[in-house]
Amino acid sequence: MTAVSIKNLTVTYHKKPAVKGISLDIDEGAIIGIVGPNGAGKSTLIKAILGLLPADTGELKIFGIKNTDSLKRVSYIPQKEQFDWDFPIDVSEVVMMGRYPHISFFGRPSGRDYEIVNSMLDKVEMKNYAHTQIRNLSGGQQQRIFVARALAQESDLYFLDEPFVGVDAKTETAVFNLIKELKSQNKTILIVHHDLGKVREYFDKLILINQTLIAYGNTDDVFTPEIIQKTYGGRLTILQKVEQLMKD
Numbered sequence: 001m002t003a004v005s006i007k008n009l010t011v012t013y014h015k016k017p018a019v020k021g022i023s024l025d026i027d028e029g030a031i032i033g034i035v036g037p038n039g040a041g042k043s044t045l046i047k048a049i050l051g052l053l054p055a056d057t058g059e060l061k062i063f064g065i066k067n068t069d070s071l072k073r074v075s076y077i078p079q080k081e082q083f084d085w086d087f088p089i090d091v092s093e094v095v096m097m098g099r100y101p102h103i104s105f106f107g108r109p110s111g112r113d114y115e116i117v118n119s120m121l122d123k124v125e126m127k128n129y130a131h132t133q134i135r136n137l138s139g140g141q142q143q144r145i146f147v148a149r150a151l152a153q154e155s156d157l158y159f160l161d162e163p164f165v166g167v168d169a170k171t172e173t174a175v176f177n178l179i180k181e182l183k184s185q186n187k188t189i190l191i192v193h194h195d196l197g198k199v200r201e202y203f204d205k206l207i208l209i210n211q212t213l214i215a216y217g218n219t220d221d222v223f224t225p226e227i228i229q230k231t232y233g234g235r236l237t238i239l240q241k242v243e244q245l246m247k248d
Contacts, residue, residue, distance in 0.1 A: 001027070001028050001063065001064070002025045002026065002027055002028070002061075002063075002064065003026050003027060003028040003062065003063060003156075003157055003188040004025070004026040004049060004060075004061070004062055004157070004188075004190075005025050005026075005059075005060070005061040005062075005064075006022055006023055006024050006025075006026075006049070006058065006059075006060055007023050007058055007059040007060075008021055008022075008023055008057055008058045008059070009021070009022040009023070009045075009048060009055055009057070009058035009060065010022075010055065010056045010057040010058060011041070011044050011048050011053055011054070011055050011056060012056050013044075017211055018041045018044040018211065019041035019044050019045055019048070019209065019211055019212070020211055020212055021212055021213075022045065022058075022209070022212065022213045023213070024207070024213060024216045026188065026190070026205075027188075028063075028156070028157075028186060028187075028188045029183065029186040029187070029188060030183065030188060030189075030204040030205055031179060031180070031183050031189045031191065031202065031203050031204050031205075032188070032189065032190045032191070032203060032204065032205045032206070032207060033190075033191055033193045033199060033202060033203035033205070033206045033207070033219075034046070034190060034191065034192045034193065034206075034207045034209065035192075035193055035194070035196065035199065035206060035207070035208055035209075035231070036208060036209045036210050036214070036231055036232070037210060037231070037232050037233065040209050040210045040211060040231075041209055041210075041211050042161075042192045042209060043079070043161055043192060045207075045209065046076075046159045046161060046190060046192065048060065049062070049067055049159070050067070050071070050074065050076055050159065051067055051068040051071070062074060062157060063156070063157075071101075072101045072155075073155055073156045073157055074155055074156075074157045074158075074159070075098070075149075075150035075151075075153045075155040075157070075158045075159070076150070076158075076159045076161075077146045077147065077149075077150050077158070077159065077160045077161065077163055078146075078161050079161045079162050079165070080139065080142055080143065080146070080165070080166065083142075083146075085134055085135050085137075085142065086135050087134070088133065089133070089134055090130070090131050090132060090133055090134065091121070091126060091129045091130050091131070091132050091134060091137070091145050092117055092118075092121065092130040092131065094134060094145050094146075094149055095117045095120055095121060095145060095148045095149045095152050096109060096113065096114075096117050096152070097149055098117075098120075098148075098149040098150060098151070098152030098153040099113040099116065099117065099152055099153070101153060102153075102154075116152050116154070117148075117152055118130070120148040120149075120151045120152045121145075121148050123148065123151065123178065124144040124145070124147055124148045124151075124174065124175075124178070125144065125174065126141065126144050126145055126148060129141065129145075139166040139167055140166075140167040140168045140170070140171035141171075143163060143164075143166075143167050143171060143175065144171060144174070144175070146163075147163070147175055147178060151178065151182075155187070156187055156188065157187070157188045157189075157190075158179075158182060158187060158188070158189045158190070159190050159191075160179075160189065160190070160191045160192065161192045162192050162193070162194065163175060163191060164176075164193070164195070165194070176202065179191075183204075190207075191203070196228075199219060199223055200219060200220075200223065203219050204218070204219060205217060205218055205219060206219050206222050206223055208222060208227060208228075208231045209231070210230075210231050210232070210233070214227060214230050214231045215227045215230075215231075
């Protein structure tokens with residue numbers, strides 16, 4: 001089944017295109033990387049799919065229906081900088097936010113909701129920090145609770161925006177192992193990513209964009225020096241890195 005369908009998507013900021021004319025269909029059950037240079041529209045793309053940014057043109061569907069009608073099946077992990085880490089809330093309360101789509105408007109969390117929150121904190125090795133204020137967490141710990149919140153939502157489609165920026169190697173490994181576990185459950189995961197050195201290791205498929213869609217397909221097919229050159233505009237250091245990866 002198609003998890004995400006995008007047809008002729010264009011989004012502008014201040015009358016300038018951030019992404020333009022993007023069309024692609026993303027099948028479920030894969031880990032997909034979104035790569036491109038700074039300012040290429042990677043974050044804009046996922047925010048438009050989620051309905052967080054208005055589209056100038058385009059049709060967006062999630063699992064065959066309008067994107068904004070499907071959000072109960074979607075989890076989103078934004079960049080850490082977009083969260084107010086001084087807000088007076090503890091770790092367990094952040095993770096409980098992931099249960100809100102399953103709780104009625106005037107309802108309260110059930111025993112099962114609390115069980116799921118505790119289970120997800122255990123999965124990301126943050127159970128001992130359940131009552132810690134978020135402002136007291138390290139960067140890696142912050143990312144772990146974001147992942148726990150997303151897991152608590154029990155979604156079918158996950159969007160992660162630069163999840164490995166500013167985290168230690170142990171956290172990156174732990175988070176990616178959880179991502180692989182989601183894939184084994186036929187979940188679909190889209191990840192905005194900047195480290196080309198991990199592309200072959202991490203992703204089944206790649207979306208390469210620079211405002212327009214440059215390529216989309218299996219990683220082995222589209223992660224080539226020619227396509228990278230087209231995506232990044234011939235930047236020498238990027239090309240040298242990709243060519244070295246091709247040799248390894």
